[in-house]
Amino acid sequence: MTLLEKLRCLFTFGQGVALPLPEISSDSTPLTLFTQWFNDANKSGILLPEAMSVSSCSSDGQPSSRMVLLKNFDEQGFVFFTNYGSRKSNELVENNKVALLFHWNVLQRQIRIEGTVEKVTPQESAEYFHSRDRGSQVGAWASKQSQKLTHDNELKDRMTHFNDKYAKGEVPHPEFWGGWRIKPTYIEFWQGRASRLHDRVIFEKKDEAWQNFKIHP
Numbered sequence: 001m002t003l004l005e006k007l008r009c010l011f012t013f014g015q016g017v018a019l020p021l022p023e024i025s026s027d028s029t030p031l032t033l034f035t036q037w038f039n040d041a042n043k044s045g046i047l048l049p050e051a052m053s054v055s056s057c058s059s060d061g062q063p064s065s066r067m068v069l070l071k072n073f074d075e076q077g078f079v080f081f082t083n084y085g086s087r088k089s090n091e092l093v094e095n096n097k098v099a100l101l102f103h104w105n106v107l108q109r110q111i112r113i114e115g116t117v118e119k120v121t122p123q124e125s126a127e128y129f130h131s132r133d134r135g136s137q138v139g140a141w142a143s144k145q146s147q148k149l150t151h152d153n154e155l156k157d158r159m160t161h162f163n164d165k166y167a168k169g170e171v172p173h174p175e176f177w178g179g180w181r182i183k184p185t186y187i188e189f190w191q192g193r194a195s196r197l198h199d200r201v202i203f204e205k206k207d208e209a210w211q212n213f214k215i216h217p
Contacts, residue, residue: 029210030187030203031075034111037189038073041104053101054080056091064091070102071128077181078113079120081128083145084176090146092117098182108192115184125178130170137171138162193217 041049050070057063066088072079078100082089092098100113129137142158149155166172184205191199198217203210 028212029075030184030189030212031073033189033201033203034073034187037104037107037109037111038102040107041102041109044104044106046104046106049102049104051102052078052080053103054088055099055101056088057095057097058091059094064088071179077115077183079124079179079181081125081177081179083140083143084119084178085147086145088146089180092180100182110190112186112188112190113182113184114186115182117180117182120179120181122173122175122178126173128179129173129177134171138166140177141166141171141174 038049048069051067052070053065054068055063055065064087068080068082070078071081096116096118098115098117101110102113103110129140138159141162142155144158186205187203189199189201189203191201193199196217200215200217201212202215203212205211
């Protein structure tokens with residue numbers, strides 16, 4: 001974190017507690033509020049404001065969570081990229097229900113999102129893959145994400161192999177690597193308040209239309 005980012009972070013610490021929630025009309029969409037809060041988090045100096053927890057659940061009911069980076073969001077949903085052979089991807093195939101969590105402690109804000117997932121198009125995955133640095137592209141080929149290492153140097157050996165294999169020209173996009181899009185049906189905006197009387201604003205999708213309401217903290 002740079003000195004400027006540290007100063008921004010210090011300046012905004014706890015600021016969210018004092019700031020009122022924006023007015024929310026009956027026809028508001030959660031994307032508008034999410035965009036505003038995400039931009040606030042970016043301006044605050046928080047390191048990796050795009051970091052989010054993704055919770056999946058296996059077919060036998062065992063939940064698991066991990067941190068990933070949000071790479072895109074719009075009216076269609078929230079997108080992150082990963083290896084399609086990873087544990088989370090396998091669980092998302094078994095059970096397409098998913099939950100996301102953004103937590104920005106400096107602003108005393110968090111956003112909970114629930115919904116279902118679908119794979120993004122191969123073209124979207126390839127476009128993002130080729131926007132990454134070359135090391136990350138080769139690393140995607142080298143990593144058998146979530147699988148056991150056969151020996152301590154396996155990952156290093158595989159990285160060397162694919163660095164040599166793709167030493168010249170473009171690193172091809174692997175079919176086993178791509179994006180997931182979370183299509184939300186429930187979004188909760190949580191704003192910390194004094195005396196733990198927090199604001200909790202819910203957007204819930206009913207018959208393809210968003211309804212919003214507040215709940216007790």
